[in-house]
Amino acid sequence: MDRRNTVQKELIYDAVMSYSGHPSAEDVYREISSRHSTISKATVYRNLSLLAEDGKIGRVESFANSETHYDHRTDKHYHGYCRKCGKIVDIDLSYDNRLAEKALPMEDGFSITSHELIFEGICKECREKEKKNGTEGIKNREESSDGICR
Ligand SMILES: [Zn+2]
Ligand SMILES: [Zn+2]
Numbered sequence: 157m158d159r160r161n162t163v164q165k166e167l168i169y170d171a172v173m174s175y176s177g178h179p180s181a182e183d184v185y186r187e188i189s190s191r192h193s194t195i196s197k198a199t200v201y202r203n204l205s206l207l208a209e210d211g212k213i214g215r216v217e218s219f220a221n222s223e224t225h226y227d228h229r230t231d232k233h234y235h236g237y238c239r240k241c242g243k244i245v246d247i248d249l250s251y252d253n254r255l256a257e258k259a260l261p262m263e264d265g266f267s268i269t270s271h272e273l274i275f276e277g278i279c280k281e282c283r284e285k286e287k288k289n290g291t292e293g294i295k296n297r298e299e300s301s302d303g304i305c306r
Pocket of ligand 1: 240281
């Protein structure tokens, strides 16, 4: 039983590591079930959670589509979210520890331990698709890059 759990966990860990991007739990499940048809969705989802809690893989909660994405990177970094397809990308901006020091909680006794920042935009693939379709008006949807802190 224990041995089997370990094997499954490793399988799921390896699957996340094989992505250069940020697969959703569903992506990881699809990838694994194509090779190991006996593994259940619940097992994949549970192990992804456990791996993230152990700090073995990163986790990105996307507020916009409420899907959980996973990350082969475990260092703290910021993310961008594509408003068209929901893809998560890494943002090249160094993690600012002082931001948490500057933030003053409105609620008494609330202590800040970390923060996340999500930039919104449109990914390269979606931009190219729009260009091909000859859609103008992409500019209107591009201006927003507000971050969400928590
Ligand atoms: Zn996109
Ligand atoms: Zn990332």
